[in-house]
Amino acid sequence: MSYERDIMNKGQNSENLTDRLDVPLLKYLWEASPLYFGKKDNYHEFFKKISVLSSFSDNEIRLFTKFLHRREFIADEVIFRQGDSGYGFYFIFEGAVDIYANHLNSNPDDRGDFVIRLDRRQYFGEMGLLEDFNRRSATVVASEHTVLLGIFKPDLEKMLEHYPVLGAKFLRETALIMANRMGQLTREIMSLKRKLKEVEQRI
């Protein structure tokens, strides 16, 4: 049950809302409110604007951020390489990253072909969180000073153990991201097959 619903139910049943002052919660709610003009760059603001997590309530975002790891990368620093074991899913909190694929194993300096640049509020590496023996399918490099918020397999397990509803919700969102990517991939394959057929017919 969400925090908000819990409060609502307690109110309807004329129960006492709280028996102690939860200072971190009050601080969080104050920072999350539209009246707060301080540092707008907090995690709440950040995740509220990420479409895949839009179904999360304020309290769920607060709990979710407890499981995240803040990692800072300098410009040109490799975040992970294609073929590395993958265990985590990253959100770009600050900066941007470049994605490269098809690199040569024999040359460690080779990053492969540039695929795409991801900016603030975009995410990558979700397969690493779900697959058992995941190998990174691309190399990711910080294109400038970048701050990432990462969640890893042990965190997901901990989340499912401590907050099963939140864990299940996050898993559903991650599955949705993967389903979207799969759909995109299928459309690309279809388009490539069509083009291949056209080329074959011309020949």
Place this chain on the structure above:
Amino acid sequence: MQRNLKIKLFLFFFQLLTAIVFAFLFPRLTLPFGFAYIIYLMTKPLTVLLTTGSKKQRFLFFLLLFAGVIFSLLPIFAAFYNLDTDFSKFTDQLPEIEKQLQDKYFVFKVYVFEKFGYRLNADPVSFVVKKLESSGILLLAKIPNYLSTFFEWILLVPMFLYFFFFQSQNFGSRFLRSIPNSIFEKTYVLFSQFNTKFGEYIIAKFIEATILGTLVTLGLLIIGFPYAFVLGFIAGVTNILPYIGPIIGFVPALLVGLMSNDPNVSMFAMGLIYLISNLIDMVLVFPLLVSKVVNLNPIIVVVSVIVGGQLGGVVGMIVIIPFIAFFKLLFQEIYKDLSVQL
């Protein structure tokens, strides 16, 4: 840029190495720290239940837990009371046991002389008794040391427990932040896996030892074997050591049986009880509880226990298994990485 990353990596490993060296140099701190960590890992699953769920659920769980602790402590106190009486009975009977052994050895000496014409001059019984006496004196001399260690532990273990329950998250996140980016994912996942494996192993071994100890005690009580509580306790404690433990645990019962003159004491029934208890452990308890946690080859387990004993005594014998399981995981990861690169 690469140079800075390399310096960061070097500093991290230097920090890690310093911590390991510190741990080896100050065992008086490391041992209570490790003990507190084991208690923390054992009680960790309970903290999940105590911190999640509605207020009513948490209160109900707390009440059940409290009742459970009280009810489980009562037989333990009773067992310890019996343990104490058993031990004092054993010490009181020691001179008598020595006399019996001397008599039995004399009969054996006469038998050897009559049969083979060879006179046995050695006096192993006196040798063993003298050894026992001297080690008893040594033990007495060491009592002040043991007492000071005990009081040190009384002070340190709760302090470390407080640290693990209330400060470890903070400390853990600081430690995680110090891990260089290039090795972060792997280190974090391996560290978490080790923590989980270690905790699960300790809990599993504790439950296994309790089950075996209870089975042996009950069995010995049923057949009326002397020192049932002490022997059951020893069987449970020694069972923590894989493979070698059950044999070590059986030796005291064998000695008690050999020294006893009571016609009601049946060595066969006693042996059968140890055999059945260990079979239940091997066939039911171990596969259900422990083997899922540490999936290791039996030969590796035996060799590891011997190496652990050489390195860190009894504690080394116990903790070596989860460490080996962790190293297995680590090598599997390295091997996987190498196979991808090749």
